[in-house]
Amino acid sequence: MTTGPDDLHALLGAYVLGGLSDDDHRAFSEHLRSCRQCQTDMGQVSGLPRLLDLAGPEGGPHLTEAPVAVPAPLLTDHDDERVTTLLAEVGRRRRRRRTWLSVVAAAAAVLIFAGGAWLGPLLLTPATPTLPTTHVAAAAVAGSQVRIDIALVTRGWGTQLDIDCEDMPTDGELALWVIDRGGKATTAASWRATTTGYSRVTGATALRPNEIQALEVRTGTGRVLAAART
């Protein structure tokens, strides 16, 4: 079968894979000499035969009807179990990182304190860190096992609230409420519970840290899980 000029581009595939009639092969070879587009395409796909050869003379398991000899445990669907294992490991490494960070933070605090005691009398204005941060550990209320650490970071616009929680409920919605000195409560963050009970979210409030009287983490139904007074 011969091919008209409009179909010549399409011959690229069979030209690369093989199987064109002599006429078509000749027609495409000539076309290739003058067609920029086909030259570019050819540059991209001319390496395919060498790659296809890697899959063996029959093209590997997807091309032959023979079943793939993969051990049964790899094929059966244990995804949920595997995801749980994986997330447990993520949690373990995350805690390791955090422990390390808090050790460094503690060491830094000691240094600042020691330095301050020594240099204090010499300095009229102590240097202030660029982002003053207060850490608050919210105490779990009775009947709740949650562990929550909230960092209050002073920003030009108010307070950034970095919330780190563990052993939280595994479903439903959660929210961080800030309560100002006047007793008015507003939501500063809301998020969905995760299956591992761990989440790390960031909230924001226009209040300055010294205007915040208390912080509460509540469920979507309003139950208070943990509370902290600043």
Next chain:
Amino acid sequence: MPLDDEAVAEIYREHGPMLRRVVWRATSDANRVEDIVQEVILRVWKQAPEADNLRAYLITTARHLIVDQHRAAGRRPQQAQLVDVAETDSALDRALDQVLVEEALGRLQSNHREIVRYLYYERLTVAETSVRVGVPEGTVKSRAYYAVRNLRDILDEMGVTR
């Protein structure tokens, strides 16, 4: 900032089966497969790469882990001393590319895959393939065209660039 749990689980669910197949076929060691796959995902979690092509990133990470473990095994005194690391690396690279090519063929649309099978592996002509598949020769040609283009795209996406 590492990824959150949901993102990690999603990556694992989406790419885990492919990674397990690739790692198993490259190492033939069922005991190590899950360890390597989980380590790959853990690295992605830790590094939270802004990769346009996550699949290629995962496969490249798996490749590095397999090569590293392979080298570590080669250094153990009880094993053969005269292992040429460069040679075994390139053999391993070939093995991985083989697995990836097979994987790519598996991801090809089935009517494109059968065209690759008949034209390339079985060395049939376009005319013979047309009879075998039961479609006109023009269809065989256009399917061959799209098969080749798609296969290239799939391989690129997997990070097989040669």
